[in-house]
Amino acid sequence: MANESIIEVKNLTKMFNKFTAVDGINFDVKKGEIFGLLGPNGAGKSTTLRMLSTLARPTKGTAIIGGFDITKNDNEVRKLIGIVSEKMIMYNRLTAKENLWFFGSLFNIPKDVLTKRIDELLELVQLTKWKNAQVGTFSTGMRQRMNVVRALLNLPQVLFLDEPTLGLDPQSSVEIREFIKKLNRENGTTVVITTHMMVDADLLCDRIAIVDHGRIVALDTSANLKKTISGADTTIISLEISNLSPELITALRGLNCVDAVTQENTLTLRIIVHGSEAFDSVIDKVRAMNGKISSMQNLQPSLEDVFLHITGHQVRDTADQKIPQEHKRFGASQQGRIR
Numbered sequence: 001m002a003n004e005s006i007i008e009v010k011n012l013t014k015m016f017n018k019f020t021a022v023d024g025i026n027f028d029v030k031k032g033e034i035f036g037l038l039g040p041n042g043a044g045k046s047t048t049l050r051m052l053s054t055l056a057r058p059t060k061g062t063a064i065i066g067g068f069d070i071t072k073n074d075n076e077v078r079k080l081i082g083i084v085s086e087k088m089i090m091y092n093r094l095t096a097k098e099n100l101w102f103f104g105s106l107f108n109i110p111k112d113v114l115t116k117r118i119d120e121l122l123e124l125v126q127l128t129k130w131k132n133a134q135v136g137t138f139s140t141g142m143r144q145r146m147n148v149v150r151a152l153l154n155l156p157q158v159l160f161l162d163e164p165t166l167g168l169d170p171q172s173s174v175e176i177r178e179f180i181k182k183l184n185r186e187n188g189t190t191v192v193i194t195t196h197m198m199v200d201a202d203l204l205c206d207r208i209a210i211v212d213h214g215r216i217v218a219l220d221t222s223a224n225l226k227k228t229i230s231g232a233d234t235t236i237i238s239l240e241i242s243n244l245s246p247e248l249i250t251a252l253r254g255l256n257c258v259d260a261v262t263q264e265n266t267l268t269l270r271i272i273v274h275g276s277e278a279f280d281s282v283i284d285k286v287r288a289m290n291g292k293i294s295s296m297q298n299l300q301p302s303l304e305d306v307f308l309h310i311t312g313h314q315v316r317d318t319a320d321q322k323i324p325q326e327h328k329r330f331g332a333s334q335q336g337r338i339r
């Protein structure tokens with residue numbers, strides 16, 4: 001049972017006119033797994049989830065969910081799944097319970113079963129106290145929990161969650177993550193989430209597919225993904241320079257042993273390097289530019305480093321935040337593609 005796949009994604013592709021949003025991806029999700037699609041805005045995560053949940057048709061390829069083909073047996077697939085996405089509608093004037101009644105009636109669930117189920121699910125997300133309150137009065141976190149309850153009304157075997165912590169405060173994010181874990185543990189629900197938050201992927205997912213430009217560029221457990229950095233001859237250095245200048249950053253990026261440089265704060269750089277001479281080369285370069293090193297540390301790789309190492313850019317790279325990376329080892333194939 002443990003290794004049985006509940007989802008098999010085969011060459012799944014979505015094109016919008018000539019633009020390829022999802023580019024022939026392949027992966028399996030095991031029964032009972034929490035699986036994450038991690039990537040920046042525009043990577044194709046939501047489009048993938050929409051295809052898997054039969055809300056959008058693949059241009060090419062398909063996926064098999066619980067034995068059913070999403071392109072041929074979409075009605076069967078829909079019975080097995082629940083989806084939580086940003087664009088879910090709740091009726092503000094209706095109470096929590098009334099909303100769930102409304103959405104529950106869309107499934108063929110007997111009245112008494114539905115009543116009981118709504119109570120249980122509200123208890124599960126700790127909203128019992130608020131069941132007779134209008135949804136319009138709810139916080140973002142409470143609304144998100146309502147969306148999850150709504151997706152669970154048909155007791156799906158697979159729950160798809162599109163950016164479940166987006167726009168939530170840290171406390172609500174923790175609660176949603178805890179809830180997803182509980183649901184997975186207690187009900188055995190298979191969960192597929194998309195996120196651009198490293199912390200979600202790291203704390204929640206059994207396995208993570210890193211998605212960039214519509215492609216899966218890496219897929220493994222968080223620990224194994226990090227090992228791809230620390231296992232190779234790659235190291236991460238944190239370097240504090242008391243007179244840090246843009247020229248120095250550019251010079252460091254120019255070194256052969258340097259894969260990527262990101263600025264952590266005013267004086268501190270996070271540098272991904274490779275090779276046994278890397279430390280010396282970095283120090284020599286800083287000295288040659290009259291930089292004053294106030295501290296230097298060897299860091300454990302984070303998922304962010306893994307992403308940067310593989311793709312050559314940071315995950316939080318919305319247009320205005322994008323930090324250009326000189327990336328020699330992996331970057332070339334990604335350049336010149338439309339974002």
Ligand SMILES: Nc1ncnc2c1ncn2[C@@H]1O[C@H](COP(=O)(O)OP(=O)(O)O)[C@@H](O)[C@H]1O
Nearest residue numbers: 016021039040041042043044045046047048339
């Ligand atoms: N309906 C659509 N029409 C045209 N382009 C779209 C449509 N939906 C998404 N896209 C484009 O496809 C790419 C992937 O989008 P999306 O799947 O929403 O990414 P993500 O969820 O990873 O941020 C983006 O470049 C987006 O602009």
Ligand SMILES: [Mg+2]
Nearest residue numbers: 045046047163
């Ligand atoms: Mg999205």
